Amino acid sequence: MSSASKTLPTTITIEDAKAAVQKRTEKDVDATLNEGLDTAGQYDSDVRALKIKMLQLEVKKQENDQADQVANREMRQDYALWVFRYLVFYSASVGGLLFISSINDGRFKISDSVLEILVGSTAVSAIGLVLAVTHGLFKGKG
DSSP: OOTTTTOOOSOOOHHHHHHHHHHHHHHHHHHHHHHHHHHHHHHHHHHHHHHHHHHHHHHHHHHHHHHHHHHHHHHHHHHHHHHHHHHHHHHHHHHHHHHHHHHOSSSSOOOHHHHHHHHHHHHHHHHHHHHHHHHHHSOOOO
16 A cells, blocks of 8 residues: 555644534534424424313313303203292192182181191292292302
């Protein structure tokens, strides 16, 4: 082999060594930064995916809450109708008993204490219904 093809520098200056170290350090820093940026990009992607999932869950919760409110409203309407029918039927029955008792031809006699209890219970039922309705309408939301 010829000596021209195997030329090695015989002297290395301090500046050359510093430049080589700095170049090596810059490459390491660049590699570390790129690695960090890749990790940060993955983190941002994960955060975005979690935020989207949270928003989807919030929408689903709101849809479920709305469906519950609709079902609750329908049940209340049905229940209110049955309570109203009961009160009308009970009041009409008590009114009919009072009317029959007032004819007083001797065939149908109800004692005064029983009539008082029937009339009182009708009043209590009506007042209770009004209280239940107003409590349901004006209850606090908190």
